[in-house]
Amino acid sequence: MTQTIAPRFRTLVLLLLAAACALLAGAGPASAHAALTGSDPQQGAVVDRAPAQVSLTFSESVSVDDDSLRVLDPKGKRVDDGSPSGTGGTTYSVKLHTGLPDGTYTVTYQVVSADSHPVAGAYTFSVGAPSDTSVSASAQEAGGGFVGALYGFGRYVSYAGFAVLVGGAAFVLACWPRGSGVRVVQRVVVSGWLALTAATLMLLLLRGSYTGSGKAGDILDLNLLGEVLQTKTGAALVSRLLLLAAAALFVAVLFGAYDKREDEEKRDLTFGLAVGGAVVASGLAATWAMSEHASVGLQAGLAMPADIVHLLAVATWFGGLTALLAALYRGPADTPVPAVAVRRFSRVAFGSVVALVVTGTYQSWRQLGSWTAFTETRYGQLLLVKIGLVAVLVGIAYLSRRWTAQLAGTASPGVVRQREQGEKREKGQKGEKAEKERVGASSGRGNEKAKGSEKSAASGKAVTSGKATGGSKGSGGAKGAGTGAKAGAKASGGGKGSGSSNGSGGSQRAAQLARQRAAVDAARQKRQRDADPNRFGLRRSVLAEAGVAVVLLAVTTVLTQTEPGRTEQEAKATGASSATTPAPSTGAVTLDMPFDTGAQNGKGVVRVELEPARVGANEMHLYVERPDGTAFDLPEVKVALTQEAKDIGPLPVAPDHITTGHWSASGVQIPIGGDWEVSVTVRTSDIDQVTVSKNAQIG
Numbered sequence: 001m002t003q004t005i006a007p008r009f010r011t012l013v014l015l016l017l018a019a020a021c022a023l024l025a026g027a028g029p030a031s032a033h034a035a036l037t038g039s040d041p042q043q044g045a046v047v048d049r050a051p052a053q054v055s056l057t058f059s060e061s062v063s064v065d066d067d068s069l070r071v072l073d074p075k076g077k078r079v080d081d082g083s084p085s086g087t088g089g090t091t092y093s094v095k096l097h098t099g100l101p102d103g104t105y106t107v108t109y110q111v112v113s114a115d116s117h118p119v120a121g122a123y124t125f126s127v128g129a130p131s132d133t134s135v136s137a138s139a140q141e142a143g144g145g146f147v148g149a150l151y152g153f154g155r156y157v158s159y160a161g162f163a164v165l166v167g168g169a170a171f172v173l174a175c176w177p178r179g180s181g182v183r184v185v186q187r188v189v190v191s192g193w194l195a196l197t198a199a200t201l202m203l204l205l206l207r208g209s210y211t212g213s214g215k216a217g218d219i220l221d222l223n224l225l226g227e228v229l230q231t232k233t234g235a236a237l238v239s240r241l242l243l244l245a246a247a248a249l250f251v252a253v254l255f256g257a258y259d260k261r262e263d264e265e266k267r268d269l270t271f272g273l274a275v276g277g278a279v280v281a282s283g284l285a286a287t288w289a290m291s292e293h294a295s296v297g298l299q300a301g302l303a304m305p306a307d308i309v310h311l312l313a314v315a316t317w318f319g320g321l322t323a324l325l326a327a328l329y330r331g332p333a334d335t336p337v338p339a340v341a342v343r344r345f346s347r348v349a350f351g352s353v354v355a356l357v358v359t360g361t362y363q364s365w366r367q368l369g370s371w372t373a374f375t376e377t378r379y380g381q382l383l384l385v386k387i388g389l390v391a392v393l394v395g396i397a398y399l400s401r402r403w404t405a406q407l408a409g410t411a412s413p414g415v416v417r418q419r420e421q422g423e424k425r426e427k428g429q430k431g432e433k434a435e436k437e438r439v440g441a442s443s444g445r446g447n448e449k450a451k452g453s454e455k456s457a458a459s460g461k462a463v464t465s466g467k468a469t470g471g472s473k474g475s476g477g478a479k480g481a482g483t484g485a486k487a488g489a490k491a492s493g494g495g496k497g498s499g500s501s502n503g504s505g506g507s508q509r510a511a512q513l514a515r516q517r518a519a520v521d522a523a524r525q526k527r528q529r530d531a532d533p534n535r536f537g538l539r540r541s542v543l544a545e546a547g548v549a550v551v552l553l554a555v556t557t558v559l560t561q562t563e564p565g566r567t568e569q570e571a572k573a574t575g576a577s578s579a580t581t582p583a584p585s586t587g588a589v590t591l592d593m594p595f596d597t598g599a600q601n602g603k604g605v606v607r608v609e610l611e612p613a614r615v616g617a618n619e620m621h622l623y624v625e626r627p628d629g630t631a632f633d634l635p636e637v638k639v640a641l642t643q644e645a646k647d648i649g650p651l652p653v654a655p656d657h658i659t660t661g662h663w664s665a666s667g668v669q670i671p672i673g674g675d676w677e678v679s680v681t682v683r684t685s686d687i688d689q690v691t692v693s694k695n696a697q698i699g
Helices: 001-023 143-176 177-181 185-212 222-229 232-254 264-287 300-330 339-368 379-408 414-470 474-533 533-560 565-580
Strands: 036-040 053-058 071-072 080-088 091-096 103-113 118-127 591-594 603-611 616-625 638-643 646-652 656-660 662-670 674-683 689-696
Touching: 036 118, 036 143, 036 533, 053 071, 071 091, 080 103, 091 300, 143 177, 143 185, 143 264, 143 300, 143 339, 177 185, 185 232, 222 232, 232 264, 264 300, 264 616, 300 339, 300 533, 339 379, 339 565, 379 565, 414 533, 474 689, 591 616, 591 674, 591 689, 603 674, 603 689, 616 638, 646 662
Parallel strands: none
Antiparallel strands: 036 053, 053 091, 071 103, 080 091, 103 118, 591 603, 603 616, 616 662, 638 646, 638 674, 656 662, 674 689
């Protein structure tokens, strides 16, 4: 029965592994977790004059570098000036060259969201009137290609390694302390540690290319690696490696000093290992919680602890399941998994399921926000698949509990089995002792024969010597003596050789017989164990659980790379709103005014940016630079707005100092449209100042 059904389940596991790989391969590029919710100019807008800058607003904060925001003219030439900067909140902008001609411009962006995933896209706007452009405005692909596939695989391996490491160790401590001496269980836990360590190193190397160019040649770029180490994700990966060093010490103690202790001593050490292991496991889980979905968005302070509990519950269930499966299939015959250990794991798994349901429900509400998101977003659809797999897994686990109960009722007590094994060992030791005594007796008899032969030879010599004086018979006596001596020598040599040979050969035969008896015993015990229908049923149900868990882990990995339903729906709503709102006909106004106060270091350029340059509230930014382009501060800067045609003004504006060479004022009210004079008074010392001005058209 075992030989025919077990291969079918092995085939099932292989098919489930193939399904998991297909899910990972079909995951595609990581979806944006920070969505573009607004832009200025808006997508498809046609403005009367070229804006001074382009601003993008995202649903959450993002990380930008020098090439994160680019603006291309119709010929594909870059017209952005300087590096992107945050203007407050989740809005980021990049300045444009002055005097841009009419035509269609393309804005491309590639940033990294706060939950560590790359976000990329592109759109167009036009100045004056739309025109032909050589630039494709299709969305860029972020996190895709060969590097993206490798990164996704590394994430899956890291989750699996974490589950096997934490769950396997928890299974030993909480369910089966004697399992610390079982080689197959040791291999499972150590394999989890190795997998998590290797995957973490791989993710660290891939990170720079994954969020940037996506080229395989950039994987070993040390400059990119240095930039990654300064990010939140890089810090989380390095912290994970440090915690894995502590986990290695924990594993060494668990399978070293802990295994060698007696049962009473193990109880004292179990508490310390449990506390230390829980701290390390929670730290490892926190490296995900503090750098991914849970760390941003709604109720992040509550979401991160909930995510840690969720990860620990998954690891305890899936990792313990893996250790139990390995022990049931590959465990030694003389150390089978006792029914009490299976019962304990069943209770632990039930607690894990309860924790998963509670934390999973909270996370689902947080990431979806509405019932419609279950069916209208990809995140919700994947979540439905995950819920279905969990339901299947719980059903199989219920069958396993039934097999466990039946196994507990029919299994022989462990004490009786140990007593039987002890009696067998005693019989084997007695047999070896009897064999050694028999060999020793045989050797003693050989020695006695040799001594008798020596005595006969000595007697023959004496007789020959006595008859030698008798004349001619002495010859015969000598012959007899020679013959007797040879016989004695032969007998003596034969006796010694036989005794030594019998002793060595008998000892080898005894050891060989002992090994054969042990092998036969082990085979018989394994046959008896496998013939138990309850244990066989448990093995099948645990194998099925493990197979479903493999696919479930793959779905979870894809889910973590998918844009949350709440964000996706908000982005769609914002896009629809933008599509129905007409774009303004004017953009920001930028005025560059050189100044010279006549004093030392009194020369420079002051740039005034007024946005959106419309009637009503506006935002004003002032930038002061030296002739060489470096920013510098001034003791005082004042601005005034005047419209001589209507005899309005001067209206004073008091900007606040933001940083070196940068002042800003919000809510600057302009009552009517028309031609306004913008005057800036610049003071470079206590007595040196100058006022410069330019006109700006306010629509």
